[in-house]
Amino acid sequence: MMTENEDECDVQICRLMKPDDANIAGNVHGGTILKMIEEAGIIASTRHCNNPAHMNDEYEPSVSALVRVETTDFLQPMFIGEVAELRGKVTYSAPHSVEVQVMVTAENLLKGTKRLTNFATLWYVPMSADEKGKVLPAPPLKCPSKDVEEAGRARYEAQKAERRRIGLGGRPSLLIKSNDFYDDDGSSETLTVSHSRSSLIHLVGPSDCNTYGYASGGVTMKLMDEVAGCVAARHCRTNIVTASMDATNFHKTVRLGSICHLTGRATFTSNRSLEIEVMVDTEYLLAGSDVRERAVHAFFTYVSLGPDGRTQPIPQLKVQTEGEKIRYEEGKLRYEQRKSKRAANKQSKPSTS
Structure with missing residues (x-):
């Protein structure tokens, strides 16, 4: 189920966790939660980039592509039978990328309680819906205050600097070498x-x-x-x-x-x-x-x-x-x-x- 918040670009997703979502121990699979987080992020970012208020000669229809996920902590496990509620919100817009923050809570329907389980920050770039591979400018975001805008800009610069530090430059050409992962001696000893x-x-x-x-x-x-x-x-x-x-x-x-x-x-x-x-x-x-x-x-x-x-x-x-x-x-x-x-x-x- 998806509903709109006061801000038409925000997103709220609720889904009951079923046995198919479980890992072998019976908890909700961490990968399932990551998948839902990204779904909330792509909806929020694509809504922002295709908001009718932004559609003019400078901006054209686009679909968001995930380029970076900041550190995601699994604060508490989620269990089968609980309702996962994800709230995604666009929190900053750079010239060619959009930041989305997603909060995940687990609701126990029998007890009427909620727990915070995850909080994630994701970055997306708008890609042309008509011309594959073409990166488009991201529409600006009206921040509630100057301090909020400056904090968003600081996060943007920090993640950009991190990508440059590890040599990505945002658009790497990474051909795989045959020995870049298998450089051990092939031992099968336990705990190696x-x-x-x-x-x-x-x-x-x-x-x-x-x-x-x-x-x-x-x-x-x-x-x-x-x-x-x-x-x-x-x-x-x-x-x-x-x-x-x-x-x-x-x-x-x-x-x-x-x-x-x-x-x-x-x-x-x-x-x-x-x-x-x-x-x-x-x-x-x-x-x-x-x-x-x-x-x-x-x-x-x-x-x-x-x-x-x-x-x-x-x-x-x-x-x-x-x-x-x-x-x-x-x-x-x-x-x-x-x-x-x-x-x-x-x-x-x-x-x-």
Whole structure:
């Protein structure tokens, strides 16, 4: 069900969580929540970019394409039988991109209570509805105050700087090297990187795509979470749940008929969390070659739950090769950065009222 808020560009989506939405432990699959978040984001951003008030000689009909997801924390698990409510709102508009913030709550219909489960920030670019691949200018957003506008501009500049820092420049050409993921010694010893590494191959079909023949970002994130979940389950051999997904850049659009090669590997363990790196490489069948390109790259964090539903210690990862040791230290740095961000954000959690 979808209803409009006071602002006609905002979106509210409600859906009852059913058994088909569950992971093997019975909770709602983290990938399902990510998919719903992206659906709310694409509706809000596309509404903004196609608002009749903006339709003039400068702006033309467009469809939004996901280019970046900021760090997404899974604050609490969601359960089957609860109602997921997502509220998406356009919070900033840059010259060629739009920021959307999505808040997710879980409603227990029997108790009449609501819990905040997720809060995510996504960035979209408007793509021409008539000319595939053409990026359009984004209509401006009227902010309620100068302070709100300045805060939005600061977030925009920060994410742009981060993309440049990792060498993306927004539009990378990333051809895949055969050894850029498989550089370990092939050991199958328990708790090693190679022991839990998992992969998935998915043919992008019509049900995965928007009306313009490109796979939705939500579908891709759901597949990524499934691969990461396999890695976590193999490593921990317990009930595992998604705790967070780091800032993620979508390097390349994935076309209908593409083969997605998804691979996940463990990179770092703290006492109670496991970091997993996921790569998505695409191969377009109708291109006449077997060249693969990197579409998405992300880091997921998982926690292990005991029989009482509380987090429990994670088996420590055994790193063996030089590459694994380097990635472990990089993962440790990301872990410390996540801890710092969570501490800074604790005072500014959005209200569910």
